[in-house]
Each structure stands twice: as C-alpha cells, then as structure tokens.
Amino acid sequence: KKINEFGETGPAFPNLERLWGGGSAVIDMENMDDTSGSSFEDMGEMHQRMKEEEEVTEEAAAAEDGEDGEFLGMKGIKGQLGRQVADEVWQAGKRQASKAFNLYANIDILRPYFDVEPVQVRNRLLESLIPVRMINFPQKVAGELYGPMMLVFTLVAILLHGMKTSGTVIREGTLMGTAIGTCFGYWLGVSSFIYFLAYLCNAQITMLQMLSLLGYGLFGHCVVLLVTYNVHFHSLFYILWLIIGGLSTIRMVAVLLSRTVGQTPRLILCGTLAALHMLFLLYLHFTYHKIVEGILDTLEGPNIPPIQRVARDVPVVSANLVNVTLKAVGLAS
C-alpha cells in the first residue's frame, strides 16, 4: 500500500498516483511485507519489479495519448480502470508463479547426486546383494540417484518385455503406463513410507539414503525377473525368489538395523521393509506369469479350469483332464 504525505493510503495504480498524490513523498510499503530471508528471492523480486515498472511506464505513456482524462471508469469494467485492474492482477500472479518456479523447479539441486563413475555404480550393484555383517555402528549408504533411477527404468523395461512376451492385455490404460506406474510407485511410495516409519522409530536415515537403498535393492528383482520371464519354471522362480530376493532384502534390513536402536522399532521397520520387498517380487512375477499359463491351458484343450495354486476339494474329473493340467504345469512329462 502506498502512503502519501498526509498519511493516507492510496490506490495501488501507479498511473493515478500523480493525479491523487501530486507526486510527493510516497512510501512504498510493499517491500516491508516481504518476509523472505533468501537473497535469491529478493533479487528475483527486484528484477521483476524493475521489469514491471518499465512496462507500467510504457503503458502510462501509451495511455496518456489515448485517453482524454476519462479515468474513473466511465465505461466501467471495459474502461481504463478495468483494464488496469486486470493488468495488476495478472502481473502479481505472474510474479508469484515465476518466483515459485525458480525456487522449486530448479533442477540443479539434484546435480550432486548424479556425479558418479561407472566403476562406482558397478561396485554398488554388486554390493547390494552382499549383506553386511556389522550392525553395531551405522553403515554407510551411498547417496546417489543415478543407479537407483536406472534400475527402476530397467525394471520398467523388463516388465514391458514380460508383458509383451506373455501377451498381457491391459484394458484400463496402457502397458507402458502400467509398468512405469508400478515401478516408480513402488520405489517412491515404499521409500516414503519406510522413511516415515523410520522417522517414527527414530532411525538415522535420510530420504535420499532411503531412495538410494531401495533403488539398489531392486537390482535383485531385475535379475530374478529377467531370468524367470524367459525360463518358465515355478521351482526355479521360488529358489531365486528366496536366494536373490532374500539376499537383497537382508542387505537393506542390515543397513536399517545398524541405524536403529531398540528392539521394537527395529522389528517394525525391518519387518515392514522385508515383507514389502519380498511381496513385490512375488506380485511382479505372478501378475504376468499367470497369463502365460492361462493361454497355454486354453490352447491345449477345452474346459480346463485355471491352475489351482491351493489344494482344494476337486470334484470328479477325468484322468485326461488331470494329465493335461500336469503337463501344462511341467510336473509330468
């Protein structure tokens, strides 16, 4: 708000300033409302203000030529006053939006997390399958985002490949959208959830470290899925699920254990992470693998029920039906 020499506040329209206050001492109060401490914001605001003042003086010069002193909105909203109001609102909004954009969409803050060498990435990938022994003092967690992001994209590619090979049809959405949503949703969602639990359980881990840890934990998932989407053996999948999935889970759990104190917090945090990580691999495998078996069954003969994973009371079926089903599963030659 602008205050003139009489101490009265006046309109915010610079054009009318000279008509109202006669161009005398005016205190611009706008700066005092600014509570930001960042010099970057001040610079941005100063720059914006300078640009605006230029534009406003240009407008004033243009308006002077056009109007014959009809200033108080004789034509209403469509008149000079209305236009100036709209302009002020637009300028204010634009200023706020560009300030917010410059502050939050600054991608440079992520730059240090992508500064890696190929050897480092390779070592971290191999270490993600090797559980640490010492859980008495906090283990080091690599704080980088290149490896985890590439692993998530690799998982997306493997999922897409698996979906294409098994002929999956997604009705609500696209294959690509589903794959990206699943993988990124898991990485970001579970990281955030575990970070939240870690905050509740007083564990010493930052969000970046959690993202990095979980991202590298997906390496085991990528390996298992790459093998089992191409080689269809149930027993092989279960063995790999236990060994490779287990190793990467134990590694993540050990790191978290080393950074948490207390039995109950450790149990909650590590139990949740282990359960989510192992179940995700099961989910990824069975969501798309089942389709393959379904297709094989329908191709081999009519009226074959879907694969029963749990032992149920099977009504009277013919021996032929049982044989065909066993052949499809691969348990009998």
Next chain:
Amino acid sequence: MIKLCFSHDLQVLYFNNHIFILYTPLNDTLQAETAALVYLPLDYLLMSFVFEELGINFQHIQQKTLTVLNPLKQTDGSIMNETDLTGPVVFCLALGTTLLLAGKVHFGYVYGISALGCLGMYMLLNLMSRIEVSCGCVASVLGYCLLPMVSLSSFAVFFSLQSIFGIVLAVIVIGWCSLSASKIFVATLAMDGQQLLIAYPCALLYGVFALLTVF
C-alpha cells in the same frame, strides 16, 4: 531466351531451364571488353536457396549419418554445433513407415516415446555434465542414432523377429544405436570416462523402440 535483368554490365537471362549470368565490365577506354559467363541449372539454384533458407545442409546430414553408421570411429565434438532436426524427423517417419509396412500402425507411439525419451535424456545429461546442452541437440543426436533401428524394422517387414535370431539381432542393433549416441554425447559434452553411464539410458530408450519393432 528471356532477359530477367538488364543493366549496363550485368545481364541475367533464362533459357532452356538454365540461368545465364553474363557480366561484361566496361573499362574507361572501351578498348578491351572482357566477359564472364556462368550458367546454373534453375532447379539447383532455386532448391539451394530454399535449403539455405530452411537451414538444411546436406553435407552435414551426410557426415552425421556416416558417424552414426560407424560407431567405432573416433568423432570430434564440433559435429553437433548446429542443431539439425531434419534428419531425425525423417528417420522417425521412416521408422513409422517401415512399421506400417509390417502391419503395425504405431506412429503415435514412435512420436510419444521419442518426445518423452528426449525430455528424459535432456534432464539426465544436464544433471550429469558441466556443459549445458540444449534439448534440440539431444533430440538431434537421438534422432540420428535411430537409423539402425529403421534398418531393423525394415528387416522385420520380411522376417519375423520373434525368435532367438530376432532377439539377438535386436540386441545387436540396440547396442549399435546406444554406442553411437553415447559416443557423440561424450564427444560433444567432454564427459570422458562416463560413456557407459550415458550408453545405458540410451540403450533403455532404444530397447523400447526395439520392443515396438519386434512385438
């Protein structure tokens, strides 16, 4: 013979689809006259003006295409000083056309994946390199390195790629594309020692194109 321009020392004439430019400088004494005549085929003249207006330089396009086709040859960083999107657009259209010939109408997917891939690579490269790179440069490099994928999809018109041989061929082509792309990026952005780190995201992107082609 049609006279297009007639001044005291310069005549521009049109005859038989050729432009003749006759320059006869007159010296003071008018004793010796020299003349110079040059003729140009009209189409070449007009098209060269058109291409220059549009910024299309066939020599550069040819040079960049040869660089892509030979991934093991050393390349210098100045190759991408001018952003050229003609080649990439032509290659995307060629990929869509060859997919069409194989019975798959996937133009939308090709454009969408190219756009998203360019955006992703642009963000990643800006984060990883000290030299700032423009989106046009990234799009140009990725588009040029799509050429081996076009050859794979034209091969897929005649032979099905859903076999071991097809998968091996697809993997070779993906490696070829990503090696070329990473080589050009490393040369342009002076990121020595990080070629593998750039080749991997390129391989993922071209892998999605290969999925489109194979399945």
